Amino acid sequence: MGSLNVNLCGIELDNPIIPASGTFGYGYEYAELYDINELGTFSFKGTTKDPRFGNPTPRIAECYSGMINAVGLQNPGVEKVISEELPKLKACFHKPVMANVSGFSVEDYAYTCEKLDKEEQVGWLEVNVSCPNVHGGGMSFGTCPEAAAEVTKAVKAVTTKPVIIKLSPNVTDIVSIAKACEDAGADGISLINTMLGMRINLRTRKPVIANKMGGFSGPAIFPVAVRMVYQVANAVKIPVVGMGGVSSAEDVIEMMLAGATAVEVGAANLVNPYVCRDIVRDLPEVMAKYRINSLSEIIGGAK
Amino acid sequence: MKQSIFEITENVALTKDVYRMKLAGDTSAITAPGQFVNILLEGRFLRRPISVCDWEDGILTIVYKVVGHGTEQMSEMSAGEKLDILTGLGNGYDMTLCGDKPVLLGGGVGVPPMYGLAQCLRQKGIEVSVILGFNTQSEIFYEEEFKALGCSVTVATADGSYGVKGFATTPLEGMDYSYFYTCGPEPMLKAVYKATNTSGQMSFEERMGCGFGACMGCSCKTLTGYKRICKDGPVMKKEEILWEA
Numbered sequence: 001m002g003s004l005n006v007n008l009c010g011i012e013l014d015n016p017i018i019p020a021s022g023t024f025g026y027g028y029e030y031a032e033l034y035d036i037n038e039l040g041t042f043s044f045k046g047t048t049k050d051p052r053f054g055n056p057t058p059r060i061a062e063c064y065s066g067m068i069n070a071v072g073l074q075n076p077g078v079e080k081v082i083s084e085e086l087p088k089l090k091a092c093f094h095k096p097v098m099a100n101v102s103g104f105s106v107e108d109y110a111y112t113c114e115k116l117d118k119e120e121q122v123g124w125l126e127v128n129v130s131c132p133n134v135h136g137g138g139m140s141f142g143t144c145p146e147a148a149a150e151v152t153k154a155v156k157a158v159t160t161k162p163v164i165i166k167l168s169p170n171v172t173d174i175v176s177i178a179k180a181c182e183d184a185g186a187d188g189i190s191l192i193n194t195m196l197g198m199r200i201n202l203r204t205r206k207p208v209i210a211n212k213m214g215g216f217s218g219p220a221i222f223p224v225a226v227r228m229v230y231q232v233a234n235a236v237k238i239p240v241v242g243m244g245g246v247s248s249a250e251d252v253i254e255m256m257l258a259g260a261t262a263v264e265v266g267a268a269n270l271v272n273p274y275v276c277r278d279i280v281r282d283l284p285e286v287m288a289k290y291r292i293n294s295l296s297e298i299i300g301g302a303k
Numbered sequence: 304m305k306q307s308i309f310e311i312t313e314n315v316a317l318t319k320d321v322y323r324m325k326l327a328g329d330t331s332a333i334t335a336p337g338q339f340v341n342i343l344l345e346g347r348f349l350r351r352p353i354s355v356c357d358w359e360d361g362i363l364t365i366v367y368k369v370v371g372h373g374t375e376q377m378s379e380m381s382a383g384e385k386l387d388i389l390t391g392l393g394n395g396y397d398m399t400l401c402g403d404k405p406v407l408l409g410g411g412v413g414v415p416p417m418y419g420l421a422q423c424l425r426q427k428g429i430e431v432s433v434i435l436g437f438n439t440q441s442e443i444f445y446e447e448e449f450k451a452l453g454c455s456v457t458v459a460t461a462d463g464s465y466g467v468k469g470f471a472t473t474p475l476e477g478m479d480y481s482y483f484y485t486c487g488p489e490p491m492l493k494a495v496y497k498a499t500n501t502s503g504q505m506s507f508e509e510r511m512g513c514g515f516g517a518c519m520g521c522s523c524k525t526l527t528g529y530k531r532i533c534k535d536g537p538v539m540k541k542e543e544i545l546w547e548a
């Protein structure tokens with residue numbers, strides 16, 4: 001059997017499969033279904049300094065081959081995440097976990113990251129500068145190279161664990177933003193977050209989602225994600241975590257050929273709660289089919 | 304929660320746009336009336352959450368209304384076709400609080416989960432009153448089925464074409480009941496909330512992402528904190544409900 005291990009920012013992963021933030025909670029809903037230690041790791045629900053309810057409902061709309069969400073970073077706030085959610089997570093998951101962080105100011109990001117950095121089980125900090133569903137924060141930090149660099153610097157200054165900056169595809173030049181993060185000290189880049197989208201109900205003539213717009217995800221955005229991962233991976237020296245519409249072992253291999261060291265799976269979890277486990281189990285056979293001995297050898301293999 | 308493949312054994316129209324589908328498969332994850340299932344349909348990305356009408360070992364019955372592309376697609380399926388379904392979702396109704404003579408109020412497509420509940424309550428030997436609310440006579444379904452369970456059934460139609468003229472709450476006036484259970488459109492739930500003089504439980508609807516508590520797509524505010532309709536609900540107790548403008 002081929003080797004599935006990869007090394008993400010100095011931490012060894014048994015396999016590159018990582019359920020993406022916001023689609024996997026804190027792991028325990030899925031742990032009722034299967035042993036989530038089969039996964040490489042997972043990125044837990046986006047955490048902010050203060051508790052948030054998020055946006056009004058409806059928050060979900062369906063699209064061809066995908067969906068739009070405007071959850072708006074609902075979470076109990078970093079203190080409760082540490083005191084209530086992480087102990088529950090620890091009971092079902094024994095590997096380093098990826099802590100996903102969002103904020104509304106540079107200070108917010110630094111505050112939340114500093115707290116989570118001290119948690120033993122946190123392996124990486126995934127800093128989301130790309131949430132399309134909140135105002136006055138989130139994506140606005142990820143659409144401008146200077147602002148993304150400022151967040152990166154502030155987080156790096158107060159943390160010890162690898163910092164992965166999660167980027168938005170809703171930009172004209174993804175490479176300049178990725179490079180600005182790398183120059184500011186980021187240890188890795190993850191992309192793509194959702195694409196800004198919208199649906200309108202023909203009967204009511206109103207947007208389907210209460211917040212009008214939301215983040216478009218699912219298989220429909222996969223080619224955009226592959227393209228952006230390829231562009232960024234070819235421009236930076238730090239590892240890239242690829243995501244966007246991934247739903248099969250073949251998609252994982254394609255993403256890695258584009259330059260991803262590890263691969264996150266998002267919307268697919270909501271449809272098939274077993275999808276990440278299935279991908280891990282399918283990988284050896286698909287690797288054999290494409291004569292791949294070791295996944296780590298194919299990273300960036302597409303020239 | 305369980306993911307499994309079901310085979311359709313029956314899919315018949317009960318009214319112009321309400322269908323009953325019976326499916327054979329593993330129902331072991333269903334533990335309470337008022338729970339729902341989430342159905343994967345070919346060519347549709349998200350699953351369709353549909354409440355359980357009733358279930359027994361190996362047989363699941365759902366009654367659904369055609370309201371969009373997904374349910375339309377379901378209505379065109381026939382016996383022998385297979386569906387990938389997540390079962391055992393949601394909390395369901397708590398039957399321990401019902402007292403000696405509960406009333407069940409179902410409005411339109413909110414009627415089906417009341418049937419499974421009535422069945423469970425009757426099996427416990429509890430006296431059950433049922434009020435079914437519909438817009439008009441041609442939309443009525445399951446009146447006879449509730450009667451066959453031994454429930455005392457009152458039908459209300461908004462246009463007065465059958466039974467009591469009015470809403471599901473109209474026959475409540477002067478009725479003696481120990482507790483209420485309800486499912487229906489939100490305006491009806493609000494009316495039931497106001498019209499009832501006992502505690503009770505109501506089932507809510509929301510657009511869902513996953514249906515099993517992972518995505519926070521269907522959250523709502525309650526007097527006891529934020530709840531996910533899919534996982535902490537869909538059934539809420541009257542005392543915890545917070546109506547938002």
